[in-house]
Amino acid sequence: MTTTSTAPLAGRKGWTAFVVLLLPLLLVSMDVSVLYFAVPEISRELHPSAAQQLWIFDIYAFALAGLLITMGALGDRIGRRKLLLFGAVAFGIASVAAAYARNAEMLIAARAGLGIGGATLMPSTMALVRNIFQDAIQRGRAIAIWSSAMAGGIALGSVMSGVMLDHFWWGSVFLVNVPAMVLLLVLVPVLVPEFKDPAPGRFDLLSVPLSMGAVLPVIYGLKKVSADNAITLVPALSIVAGLVIGAVFVRRQLTRRDAMISPALFRDRGFGPAVAINTLATFAMMGSAYFTTQYLQSVLGKGPLEAALWSLAPSFSVALAGPTASVLVQRGADRASVISGGFVLGAVGYGVLAFAGTDALWTVLIGAALLASGIVMVMALVTDMAIGAVPPKRAGSAAALLETGQEFGGAMGMAVLGSVGTAVYRADVKDTMPDGLPPAAVEAVRETLGVADAVAERLSGGTGELVLHSAREAFTHGMRIASVTGAGVLIAGAVLAAVTLRPPRIAKTSAPAVADAPADAESGTETGADDAVAV
Structure with a gap:
């Protein structure tokens, strides 16, 4: 592989910013598995029905999956750092709400809030990695670490859950998120520059429900099949409905100049x-x-x-x-x-x-x-x-x-x-x-x-x-x-x-890094911020 890229290299500040961006990645991936061992205590304290217990688990993934496309497109328009900070606030507040939930309905609502926060954090972190590391070799190394951290976070979540439950009440598994989100809010404005598309066009609001309608029914149907270990009428219809809406969503993206997902x-x-x-x-x-x-x-x-x-x-x-x-x-x-x-x-x-x-x-x-x-x-x-x-x-x-x-x-x-x-x-x-x-x-x-x-x-x-x-x-x-x-x-x-x-x-x-510098210039990226990262 040749290394003829003329793209600027990220320096110590860029790599420090990358370490900070690993925080939300770890926490969002940990939250996938953090409830594995807390279910018995939650059942004793909140007395959820069978359906409520299922939603306590699944609403997080549903909210996360349904809003990823919307939040990724929104970050391109308003700025990825700004969206990341909004997500950190939402994730922290939802974590506190989940920790002190007094009934199953409150916990389900808080888990939905965690999913919304996660949907802002995940694409923002990966996109910022793309912007911070313009050199192809550095970016490859960073994304390799990013992928390993994401896989490790899921395993770490279950262990963290077990350790916390050995010493504290079930809500403590959520409070772990709060100091990390506070740290993120302090460090990101200092270390991570803002990146966005300066001329993104009008935000296509109709594509938001269409994207959710394409993703959520399919995810729900697949999870239902997994839980029931059988393909029944309801999950089958749900998957078909999602695919139909998905076809409408794709067609809309192909025919609009201000598409949420650019062809x-x-x-x-x-x-x-x-x-x-x-x-x-x-x-x-x-x-x-x-x-x-x-x-x-x-x-x-x-x-x-x-x-x-x-x-x-x-x-x-x-x-x-x-x-x-x-x-x-x-x-x-x-x-x-x-x-x-x-x-x-x-x-x-x-x-x-x-x-x-x-x-x-x-x-x-x-x-x-x-x-x-x-x-x-x-x-x-x-x-x-x-x-x-x-x-x-x-x-x-x-x-x-x-x-x-x-x-x-x-x-x-x-x-x-x-x-x-x-x-x-x-x-x-x-x-x-x-x-x-x-x-x-x-x-x-x-x-x-x-x-x-x-x-x-x-x-x-x-x-x-x-x-x-x-x-x-x-x-x-x-x-x-x-x-x-x-x-x-x-x-x-x-x-x-x-x-x-x-x-x-x-x-x-x-x-791609050979063309990255002009692409950044065309997109109106804040060059001063780039220089600050790539010292």
Whole structure:
């Protein structure tokens, strides 16, 4: 890879600003998993119904996914730093509201506020990284660290939750956000310059509900399929409705001069494939998480905090994966080949998981580490490619599209691989339950492994142990079959990357920094701020 870029290099102030921008990234990704272990205490204190408990979890992801495109486009218009500061205020206030919620309705509303705040923070941070690091090599390194931090934040959230709950009340898991948001409000104005499109055109208000109508029904339908492990009428209609509205949204973007998502983003032939490949990578990541978290607790019988600590083990290799991929490309390796190699490494990780038994802690941890490392390699490189391919003035919209694709991929991965594993689990359980077990108990055991554990506790001695043993074997078998399926998906991803990201296209997108300086000038970026960052 050549390094003939004449773009200015970011200095110490730029890298310090980048570290500050990692704060909101970590917190938003941690909030995905921070409630995993707090559910029992929340249930005792707030007494939510089954539907309310589901919304306490899901409303955050729904608000986040539904507003990413809107907030990315808004940041391009009003300024990414300004939007980031608004988001920090919203996230901090919502965190306090969640911590001191007195009933389930208040907690659901506060979680929605956290999702809105997160939707402003996520695309703003990635877009600011694009603006701060104009040099392609520096930007590649920064985005590699960014990708590893995002993956690590999800694992760290569950551990943080377990530690806080060991010492404080359930609301404390949200108060962790507050000092970080205060620090962000203090440091960002000092360290991070403002960037925006000086002539963005009129903001298309009608596209806001259209973008939400395209994203939310599909995400809801996929989550419903994942929760029910079946495709029923309501989620199917929801997905279809979202796709129809999505078609209307896309047509509007193609026919308006002031489109929220400019068609110019896709003029570079590498941007579209990068978004698709990033979505596929998230599919694999979240699909595996569905099984490994349950395996540690329900199959191996580990407590919540112990399981969370064990789940951190793969994070050590993940932390190195993104920077390693970036270094390989900078030293001359073909980007398409490294991305394909990341997919293959992930497929090997799924292959290791396919050999797991009911007492295979290290097999699962090694498989999860290989899988996550390969996926983070892919995500780091395609994110850098996509963000580097677009003009700096459109970085917010580009970041929002990438992150919306991640939401789709994660929901699809849990729905598809979760359904595969559950189908195997239910078939095995039906055939292996001990004779004489009441039909109602058999049906309950077939629901989930967690329900099977509860049923086994109520049965007498040997029968309960046999039920639990059979359920654990069935779950592990389902995980193995889902892992084979996931490996096949990742092999297909390796082929897709090799075909769509072949060298001529990579050469076109791997040196955008040569044109970055004039693009910044055209977009009216504050040159004084640029110079201050790139000292």
